[in-house]
Amino acid sequence: MKREPQKAKSIPAAYYELTKPSITFLILVSTALGYFLGGNGIENISRFLLTLFGSGLVSSGAGALNHYAEQGTDKLMNRTKSRPIVSGLISPNHALIFGILISLVGVAILYIFINDLTAILALLTTLLYLFIYTPLKKVTWLNTSIGAIPGALPPLGGWVAVTGSLDPEAWILFAILFLWQHPHFYAIAFMCKDDYERANLKMLPVLEKDGARTNRQIIWHSILLIPVSLMLSYIGLLGMIYFWGALLLGIGYLISGFPLVKNYTLENAKFLLKVSVVYLPALFGMIILDKMI
Secondary structure (H helix, E strand, O other), X not given: OOOOXXXXXXXXXXXXXXXXXXXXXHXXXXXXXXXXXXXXXXXXXXXXXXXXXXXHHHHHHHHHHHHHHOHHHHOOOOOOOOOHHHHOXXXXXXXXXXXXXXXXXXXXXXXXXXXXXXXXXXXXXXXXXXXXXXXXXXXXXXXXXXXXXXXXOXXXXXXXXXXXXXXXXXXXXXXXXXXXXXXXXXXXXXXXXXHHHXXXXXXXXXXXXXXXXXXHHHHHHHHHHHHHHHHHHHOOOOOHHHHHHHHHHHHHHHHOOHHHHHOXXXXXXXXXXXXXXXXXXXXXXXXXXXXXX
């Protein structure tokens, strides 16, 4: 990626960057969606907002702890060399304390005001992210699939917050997010492969030159995503508006990977990435539209 990272201009901005706001936003949106579907709407606004607040704190804390854990790697990559710890704006110890504190506060809020299972899921997401996925980035290319597990847990947390149970419908939401992440993150890995190679991270596009295995991962996860996403209609949770919307979106997502298969280039990886960031909010929008009409 050619864009140069920008260093935070103030201490508050640096702490905000520690929370990985774009990831936290996605987690909040998927948590809210799980809550919305699990409760067939949002009746208890205060409970909903407390769920998002607690989940947001846990996600932000995990982001800060990831900055702490990967500070050595971040120094080696162009896209991360301006992060708050590496740039010296925030000391490693302060980032560590900040991350632990807001994570624990978030888990406590979920445990006290929501339920114990939601708190456990939030804590499990953080532990998997920090202690399984992060170190495996230096060990095996399967880190992408393993990292997709904590990345797919937030809608389960939202569902459990309102229902108190892990129902089959919630696992379909998990599966949708799990499968979606593979083309998305393999496109990013291809775009950033020089950085990843410099940091000795075992991303699949770094380990191969022709992209054969990377492309297989992209295509078969995209293929699986289509029937899995349609299961929400098959089981009766959603109707035909969602069915046709999800089908068209899934086909479009699959097709967006074809140019990269044919011509393994940066431009085609960027195209796949752009489609991936359109697919997910569009799918979420179809869910909401189906429920409201």
